[in-house]
Amino acid sequence: MRILTTLFVFLLTISLMTACESDSGTLPETDQDGGDGSEEPTGNPNTNSSIVDTYGLLKVSGNKIVDKNNNSIQLRGMSLFWSQWMGQYYTSETVKWLKEDWKCNIVRAAMGVEDSDGYLTNKETEKQKIFTVIDAAIAEGIYVIVDWHSHHAEDHVEDAKSFFSEIAQKYGDQPNIIYEIYNEPLNVSWVDVLKPYHEQVIAAIRAHDPDNMIICGTRTWSQDVDEVIGNTINDNNVAYTLHYYAATHKQFLRDKAQKALDAGIPIFVTEYGITEASGDGSIDTNEAQIWWDFLDQNKISWCNWSIADKQELSAALKSGASGLGNWADDELTDSGKMIRAEIKEKNP
Numbered sequence: 334m335r336i337l338t339t340l341f342v343f344l345l346t347i348s349l350m351t352a353c354e355s356d357s358g359t360l361p362e363t364d365q366d367g368g369d370g371s372e373e374p375t376g377n378p379n380t381n382s383s384i385v386d387t388y389g390l391l392k393v394s395g396n397k398i399v400d401k402n403n404n405s406i407q408l409r410g411m412s413l414f415w416s417q418w419m420g421q422y423y424t425s426e427t428v429k430w431l432k433e434d435w436k437c438n439i440v441r442a443a444m445g446v447e448d449s450d451g452y453l454t455n456k457e458t459e460k461q462k463i464f465t466v467i468d469a470a471i472a473e474g475i476y477v478i479v480d481w482h483s484h485h486a487e488d489h490v491e492d493a494k495s496f497f498s499e500i501a502q503k504y505g506d507q508p509n510i511i512y513e514i515y516n517e518p519l520n521v522s523w524v525d526v527l528k529p530y531h532e533q534v535i536a537a538i539r540a541h542d543p544d545n546m547i548i549c550g551t552r553t554w555s556q557d558v559d560e561v562i563g564n565t566i567n568d569n570n571v572a573y574t575l576h577y578y579a580a581t582h583k584q585f586l587r588d589k590a591q592k593a594l595d596a597g598i599p600i601f602v603t604e605y606g607i608t609e610a611s612g613d614g615s616i617d618t619n620e621a622q623i624w625w626d627f628l629d630q631n632k633i634s635w636c637n638w639s640i641a642d643k644q645e646l647s648a649a650l651k652s653g654a655s656g657l658g659n660w661a662d663d664e665l666t667d668s669g670k671m672i673r674a675e676i677k678e679k680n681p
């Protein structure tokens with residue numbers, strides 16, 4: 334009898350152990366390594382995985398931006414202001430606040446190039462600000478656009494090549510990085526000036542980073558996306574910038590965007606305002622909504638201009654708002670409040 338009891342206890346123990354082992358084998362696994370394309374992105378805020386863990390490396394596919402599992406996605410976030418004039422917001426705390434409080438899943442670091450005290454005169458200082466924002470975005474698990482904020486980039490091709498080459502070497506293995514290699518060209522030819530500029534800078538990036546997304550500016554302050562039709566850049570992860578200011582640019586610009594989309598051109602709105610093109614003047618709430626509907630219908634990602642406390646209507650912050658985030662509601666401007674509400678409502 335005693336032997337039988339011992340045998341029974343032994344068998345019970347074995348079967349319990351086996352049950353435990355097979356249980357642990359079915360625990361959900363997190364997929365943070367690129368995945369095999371089989372699961373839906375959830376962006377679930379209740380899990381510990383970040384938006385970049387979930388979506389991974391972004392790619393263009395037809396006229397859409399897709400995640401690592403080939404699901405189309407739309408990002409919404411904020412552009413910082415010219416780095417040389419609003420350096421106080423190029424901090425890890427601001428990036429953290431924009432993610433946690435505003436629910437931004439992307440930020441744009443707008444490195445001023447030519448104008449007074451820009452990158453061309455203060456290379457190390459301006460570059461360090463961009464590094465700070467990139468490092469913060471990586472720590473927070475959100476996307477970051479590295480923007481060559483220039484209107485004359487074709488005059489400084491070698492500088493752009495060496496800057497982006499350095500960024501690609503340092504950060505090219507991180508899925509967070511998106512390169513915007515020319516903010517807003519003026520009235521120069523796509524075929525003769527802009528396309529060759531982009532091709533040279535892209536070659537410098539691709540020498541170190543074969544796959545992160547690169548966004549190219551288009552003629553007339555990045556409005557003429559339709560000029561790219563039939564003349565796209567030969568690289569498999571390039572999108573094109575469309576910029577608008579809702580109180581100035583209306584249906585005519587959506588028509589241009591639609592024409593490009595219909596021709597399979599992927600568009601990324603790396604910068605827009607709900608004011609006039611000056612960044613000031615007036616806010617057009619009605620037109621802002623029409624644009625948001627258009628962007629949502631077409632799953633176009635965007636960043637709003639801008640995180641700044643300058644006295645102008647497009648600035649999101651009131652004068653003196655801290656560079657450490659933690660902004661109270663009454664430190665946000667009308668634009669800041671509207672944009673924050675839109676991001677919080679729509680982002681996962």
Ligand code: IDC
Nearest residue numbers: 516517554576578604610611612643645647
């Ligand atoms: C504007 C700033 C303004 C500054 C000006 C300098 O809002 O305070 O004096 O730059 O050029 C853009 C540009 C962006 C502009 C913005 C508003 O990318 O740099 O910022 N805008 O004019 N394109 C269309 C509008």
